[in-house]
Amino acid sequence: MSVGYPIDLHTHSLRSDGAYEPTELIERAAARGVTIQALADHDTLAGAAEAIAAGERLGVRVIPSTELNTESQWGDVHVLGYFLDPADAALEDRLRWLRENRGRRIELMVEKLNALGYPVSLERVMAIAKGGSLGRPHLAQALFEAGHVASYDSAFDTLIAKGAEAYVQRIGLTPLEAVQLVVAHGGVPSLAHPFTVVGLEELMPQLVAAGLAGIETYYGSHPPTMTATCLALARRYDLVPTGGSDFHGRGDHGAPLGGTFVPPETIPALEARRGRRAAATMTTAVGGDS
């Protein structure tokens, strides 16, 4: 039964905020006709080995990947990193730092809220996050449940608003650092769902200078004109148009597995970018001897 398209370069498992174990995710993808799939859990490659093993059994080529969230004034900038090595210890060190900071920030905000007389428990916030990376939305829900704010939304305007007493600044990579991290570890970076970026046209040349190699062009919930915008940017900056479902396994986020058409030439084009930066750096280092 093939009801999906064969290539899906953006999926999530329970190793971050998806709903299925990596094996089940690959099984579900295979059942829909997916043959090439990137597992791109947020800030981790922890599911890669399991997904690859499942893929070998089911005829799905799994590309070990991650999706990096970043902190900046540019809106939501997420960077996909393809062809990363799950055994790269130095990369894992950086990813662990990102994961710990994200959880630690919410812990600090819980401590501040308790000190300010708005008791919430970290356990409850973690339960709301269902094992995913902790964020302010989970805290807002806990504050609403505890009756400290009139609504979920109002938490963001009051107790945990940017600059409020209980607010803690986010710590993390900038968009440029995220691109550079992927390149430094031999991966191929692509800008995820570009419609969430604020100031895309201005940010693009900076990301490209940092080593960006792709732009997520085929994406289910893009506004209609966004695919054309992305294709134009891909041509202007010599980027590979990538795409995927952003499947999480819950109804409220992403398309079904294999639910977004991605052209087959995407895979060789992405492979051609592997190590290109490293080679360019080496050429520079030897001073153009050839």
Ligand SMILES: [Zn+2]
């Ligand atoms: Zn994302």
Ligand SMILES: [Zn+2]
């Ligand atoms: Zn995603």
